[in-house]
Amino acid sequence: MNRTVFIVGAAITLALVAILFIGLGKDPQAIDSPLIGRTAPEFVLKAVGSGQDIDLQKLRGKPVVVNFWATWCVPCYEEHPVLVENARSIGPSVQFVGVVFNDTEQNILSFLQQRGSAYPTLLDEQGKTAIAYGVGGVPETFFINPRGTIVAKYAGPLTPELLQANLAKALQ
Amino acid sequence: MIALLLALALQVKVPDPAQYVGPPKGTAITGAQLDQRTYEVASLLRCPVCQGMSVADSPSTVALDMKAQVRELLSRGYTQEQILSYFERSYGQFVLLKPKFRGVNTLVWVLPILVLIAGAIVVITTARKLEARPEASATGQPDNPATTDPYIARVRELLEKE
Numbered sequence: 001m002n003r004t005v006f007i008v009g010a011a012i013t014l015a016l017v018a019i020l021f022i023g024l025g026k027d028p029q030a031i032d033s034p035l036i037g038r039t040a041p042e043f044v045l046k047a048v049g050s051g052q053d054i055d056l057q058k059l060r061g062k063p064v065v066v067n068f069w070a071t072w073c074v075p076c077y078e079e080h081p082v083l084v085e086n087a088r089s090i091g092p093s094v095q096f097v098g099v100v101f102n103d104t105e106q107n108i109l110s111f112l113q114q115r116g117s118a119y120p121t122l123l124d125e126q127g128k129t130a131i132a133y134g135v136g137g138v139p140e141t142f143f144i145n146p147r148g149t150i151v152a153k154y155a156g157p158l159t160p161e162l163l164q165a166n167l168a169k170a171l172q
Numbered sequence: 173m174i175a176l177l178l179a180l181a182l183q184v185k186v187p188d189p190a191q192y193v194g195p196p197k198g199t200a201i202t203g204a205q206l207d208q209r210t211y212e213v214a215s216l217l218r219c220p221v222c223q224g225m226s227v228a229d230s231p232s233t234v235a236l237d238m239k240a241q242v243r244e245l246l247s248r249g250y251t252q253e254q255i256l257s258y259f260e261r262s263y264g265q266f267v268l269l270k271p272k273f274r275g276v277n278t279l280v281w282v283l284p285i286l287v288l289i290a291g292a293i294v295v296i297t298t299a300r301k302l303e304a305r306p307e308a309s310a311t312g313q314p315d316n317p318a319t320t321d322p323y324i325a326r327v328r329e330l331l332e333k334e
Contacts, residue, residue, distance in 0.1 A: 034264040041187035041262075055186075062183030067186060124186070132187035134262035136220030144231040 031133055033142075033153040040066070040144045041132040045099065045122035048108045054120050057148070063170035064095045064144040065163075068130055071107040073102070073138040079157035080115050086163055087118040094167065095119070101127040101135075143170040161165060184294055189258045196249030210243040213252050216267050217242070226269055253254060 002150045010054060034040075056064065067083055069076040089098040096119035100108050105123055112121060125128055136155070143152040144164045152166040192198075201209060214228035219235040225240070227235045238259070245255050259267045271277040 034261065034263060042185070042191075044185035046184055047282035055185075103238070126186070126240065127234070128241060130234075131238060131241055131259075132262055132265075134220075143244070159333055162179070 016118040029158065031078050033150070035134060035142075035150045036133075036153060039148050040142065040150050041129070043122075043124075043129045043132075045124060045129065048100070048123050049112070051122070052120065054122055056097075056144075059095050059097075060148050061146050062093060062095055063146055063167065064097060064098050065167065065170075066099060066133070066142045067139060068099050068101065068124075068141070069139045070103045071111045071134065072103065075157040077115075077140045079139050080111075082158055082160055082163060084118045086115050086116045086160065086167075088105075090167075094170075097122060099124050099129055101125075101130045101138075140167070143162060143167060145170045145172070187274060189250065189254070191263050193250070193254040193258050196245075196251070198249050198251040201246055206243065206247055208237065209252075210245050211248065213255055214239045214242050215230040216252075216256060216269055218267050234284060262267065 020024075032070045040056060042055075042057050044053050046052070047054055056066075064084075065087075067079075069079070081136070083096060083098075087094075096123035098119065100121060101124040108121060108123065128151055133140075139157055140159055140162075142150050143154075145151050151169045153165075154162060158166075191330050211228050214235075216225045217227040219225045219227050219230035219237060219238075221234050222230045225235075225298055227238045230236075242255055245258070252256075256268060265271065265277070271280050273281055
């Protein structure tokens with residue numbers, strides 16, 4: 001009996017320790033997006049500054065990079081030059097779009113004037129587009145293929161390598 | 173001027189939940205009932221940027237946006253089930269504070285009951301065994317079973333002498 005109790009107890013303890021150990025290596029905020037493999041939620045939003053309407057549906061036919069960010073987000077400062085430089089070097093074959101939520105047009109314009117801009121930045125005033133994309137924290141970036149399907153999502157600031165690796169999925 | 177502003181505002185189009193969960197299946201609500209239901213439904217949603225906090229209780233801007241959308245959908249007549257489905261579609265099951273009774277999640281509901289039953293069985297079995305011991309003694313079996321331990325044998329010997 002004592003031996004059985006010991007074996008059962010040890011098995012349960014080991015299983016719990018293993019589960020906790022696996023969990024230690026994971027970011028609790030990193031959520032797998034259920035949108036991968038699905039059609040990207042459609043939106044028409046105004047570009048900050050120009051006031052031009054950007055319709056996601058009309059961008060079909062080429063890969064689209066949708067980057068959710070905000071001027072109050074510190075990692076977005078680090079990520080911004082990566083996106084701008086890549087958008088400039090890749091050119092019009094890939095459409096980059098910034099979507100800003102919980103922010104003001106004035107703050108965004110000031111940020112872009114100081115740090116440069118190479119693609120339209122849209123204001124999602126009530127955060128509804130961000131909710132439709134399951135955005136929790138910023139920055140979060142979605143990679144959409146030419147058929148309008150979300151093929152990858154990255155939560156956190158993109159490095160040039162991460163951007164290229166995820167963009168490659170959208171180009172396939 | 174107002175017409176121009178309206179025309180400009182109409183050009184903006186955000187993703188519509190109707191596209192994913194269909195038209196509202198409930199009745200549109202307002203006033204205090206809307207406040208109450210907003211809190212209740214938002215309490216079932218996890219704030220994606222907090223540690224185990226509901227959308228109803230979180231002061232974060234993301235949670236406030238989510239709560240505002242819950243309110244708007246309730247006011248348009250969407251049911252609790254439709255609203256939860258809409259958020260689950262974007263954020264996955266992570267967003268539901270009460271996991272659904274399906275797949276691996278079934279364990280969350282079933283396991284505690286199974287553990288409780290197993291615990292009860294262990295307690296009952298042990299209690300029965302403990303009850304059975306004095307009865308065995310009454311039937312003539314020795315209270316102190318034979319031992320090979322010389323130390324215990326010596327203790328018994330000394331006790332018997334006294």
